[in-house]
Amino acid sequence: MSRPQAQRRVTIRDVAAAAGVSTAAVSLALNNRAGVSEATRARILATAEKMGWTPNTAAQSLSIHETHTVGLVLARPAHLLGREPFYMEFIAGLEKTLSAQHYSLLLRLVDDVAEEIEVHRQWWQGRRVDGALLVDLQVDDPRIEALSQIGLSAVAVGHPSLAGPFPAVWTDDAQAVTEAVRYLAALGHRRIARVGGPTALGHSAIRAAAFTATAEELGLPDATTVAADFSGDDGSRATRSLLAAKVRPTAIIYDNDIMAVAGLAVAAEMGVQVPQQLSLLAWDDSQLCELVRPKLSAMSHDVFAFGELAGQRLFEVIRSGATASAPAAAPVLVPRGSTAPPGPER
């Protein structure tokens, strides 16, 4: 990131970069606290003096303008956080960006969006965070107006149409769904079903609309979507329901990987052969898809890189007030062993 040097005050981050040490080390040295060697302390003090750093600007920088922390509030049950690979991978990627800048993540689980707004307000007005990420964007999300009113520095993780004035980082889900349906149709599938995420989530709504539109365009009947909560249990339930129907789909698209893995186990349990009698296509493509047999075909989305990118955009917002949205790489179809042309009609 290129930053104009002349117009901004010297921060401990600049001193740290010039001296080749962590900001924590600079802070210890400048505050005359234990934790760095005398040699390092002397080198840091010399560097700070040479760069024109003064205690006042440093104090401001450290204690007021920069908390070296960004916030993430998740309005979802705790047990889902541990079970869904998406957020684990996203947080891990985000942490990679943050830790490179010696930033911490302030993480909070809440019951609902109203509580989430209250937490962001406390953190922001209490100067606990330099900025925040907004995730799980809903249609007409109440966070957008409430948090833009308080001037929160934030990046919205979701489609720009859901993000209001906040810069958005998103993947083009509509295009990816269209590609997935066209691929299965090109293999010869006519009865394609989808196990989607909760309908209130903005990206679930976008995917559902693209799924229906593409199925109509291709003249596919019975393009059913079953809503589920992203958990393995719910993916099993949805798959059993689809496979027990009078007219069974020959292909199922899942909105995440854990539901697809659960679907594969249900197919085995019901004696439905994958891919001979049923094609399965996962989303997100964590390591899980390659650890099962057959390996799952997936709309591969590098969630770790997505988390990294979201962190990078947030730094740009915090440091330069950037407002432009930026798409992440679109999911890419990775065919493996779970998709094939449909078998003969039973």
Next chain:
Amino acid sequence: MSRPQAQRRVTIRDVAAAAGVSTAAVSLALNNRAGVSEATRARILATAEKMGWTPNTAAQSLSIHETHTVGLVLARPAHLLGREPFYMEFIAGLEKTLSAQHYSLLLRLVDDVAEEIEVHRQWWQGRRVDGALLVDLQVDDPRIEALSQIGLSAVAVGHPSLAGPFPAVWTDDAQAVTEAVRYLAALGHRRIARVGGPTALGHSAIRAAAFTATAEELGLPDATTVAADFSGDDGSRATRSLLAAKVRPTAIIYDNDIMAVAGLAVAAEMGVQVPQQLSLLAWDDSQLCELVRPKLSAMSHDVFAFGELAGQRLFEVIRSGATASAPAAAPVLVPRGSTAPPGPER
């Protein structure tokens, strides 16, 4: 948790509990900020007055003695955080305890233990956290002395023998390993191998010692341990190495679930039938073990509950200075489809 009412100052948490609102709402009301209705504000102020709350103690409580935040520093690569179910389940369970008390988690990834010590020192001395959890305890862990010297309120997640003066929360890994080896030996296995975690980790060392001791006690030859890094890739590598050996084990115990799932895929790839030719036993038992075929037998350890317990113990340390260690429930053997008596010698 029963707490003596008479001897301690009234905090906003007490007011919140009495008024039936969140501490955030109390804070907004007492600081006369937007975010709560006038009716709620009036009720909160009346409750606070009745309980003898005064602005001074509240200000202290809010800004100095209680940050409503606990810290967790992980010295491991970001990509592993996203791939290993253990930490996300642990953090999810911890978040369940924290969110019930309207606490946040301050999370930081660092490169090594030295940086971890520096971060804890900054957080603690900068009053950023009320307390912290120490995880991934090593043999002769340098964090123990450094952080006990600064008086950090913390709970060590690991065996008391590794925790120094910090209260510990741990699972009895030695007993669980012993049970696992005895179970496989009772099935008739004589060549049992183990894919363990990194040797520097305290609990890996404890498990390795118990594995070796039990194998000796039972007179089992070739009780090999291969160290791996908990990732699926490393679990695959270790399994290939064991199955390519001149004398192949008939049973393998894995130190987590993701490595066991990877081991199952490697067995399929090498044409080794599970459980007819090879028994596999996983550790931790997340949903993964039940999503593969055959389902994996496991030493089942409720990691989510372990995270909840660690959070509860930390609150006791923060609020009453408790120092006693407490074991979590020991892992329980859950036999599924991946363990059986060994087949005839090839």
